[in-house]
Amino acid sequence: MEGDVMPVLAEPEKPEAVSPVVEPAYTAPPILGALTYPATEGISADRTFSSRSATLHDYRFDVGLKPLGETVERFRQWGAGETVRQDDQLSPMSTPFPSGISAAEITPAAEKYAKHLGLYGALVLTKTLVHEQFSSMKALTVDVKEDPDEGGYSTICFAITIHESVDRVLELEDALYDMLYDRLPPDALFYFSFTYRFE
């Protein structure tokens, strides 16, 4: 029809080319636990923490604290995860194992059995407690172990490889059991077992 005008769509603006961010020269990171946060007059931080990253090895940590819009502290760390481990004050229990459960340590059968029993959370906790208690151990494998003498009764067995004396291991095991009794649900204690391989 005459007079009708086809609408002309505006051409979208082209986004600016994304250029890689060039980081300043690496400096030794200060201890985060000692980072003092200035008194703020209300919450005005527009961005505090961003610890998400595409890969573990590109781990990066930003802090930008702005009381009333003024940046008073800017702190950056980047590297290969060791930046986190340098600070024992922040997470002494989690630092040695930042990625949680390692697939190499827990067999699929053990994982499946623990989930079947509803004890996977207890398994995760026990794994951390074992790491904490046997800090000098060389390896840890968690697998399902069947005891034919007990009519096929299966346990989730933590096989600990360690270079210590037997007396020392028994001492550590006592301490471990104290922690397990304190932290684990009672059901879990029936299904978890521990063996030691001495190097």
Add this chain to the structure above:
Amino acid sequence: MLTSGMNITTLAFHQSRTIVKVLCMRLYGFFPEVCMDTICLNPVDEELTYQGLFAGPAFELLGTPIPLYRNLLNRLGPYGATFKDLSVNVATLSEANLRCTLLALRTSIMLRLDRLDVNFVRVHETGKETAYQIMRDCWTAIHETEGSIVLTEHTMLANVVADIQDASYAELMRRYVTTPSTLSEKAHAGVAFYMEEDLASGEHQRHVVIDRLAGQERRLSLRISATFDAHKVPMDILAQRVDTYMKQSLDYLGLALENGR
């Protein structure tokens, strides 16, 4: 003592029942009297959601998040929490939050200005005790950071998908609902029970909802919720009260979750 008509088997039954009753009373504070009609449910998926409301906005926590970071990492480190799992977003005051994700345990924790939300997606795998312990550890971390924060109420919601043992969904529903004759025999019903409030013990907004899962004759969806007055039910006894409430509610309906989960 043996009486006439009572043989060794029945005596053993009575003795074992007495032992079970004593254990139930000690563990849960009640004993389910109607045992014969109980239908067992075997959970195949279970989600637990906790919400703890603060008495007032927790500006101190999110305004200076580093101490809370430290305490949360210390408390949740044993469950696999690291820096990667924590993030703070305070861009918008009303939506300010600190989030922690425990991926291995399918657990997310979100602290807001007015409340703590914890969501456990696969409790049937990770264990309810672990979930309760994480809740307590979160609260401990908060309290270590800012001791003045007070909880006013806890709300627990359990979403369970369970297999029905030895019955179909329709048979189970017939216990509670008579479907109108005008409807087809194949029509399904769902049912919601809103329990009486028990203000003396600090329990209110209690409900149990049983619903169907389309096309699954021997499976159901179960939602159990309750709100607890935090002044009467502090965090350290919340788990026990939740377990008691859930078991009791199901027992009244002639249901039981297998393995007491």
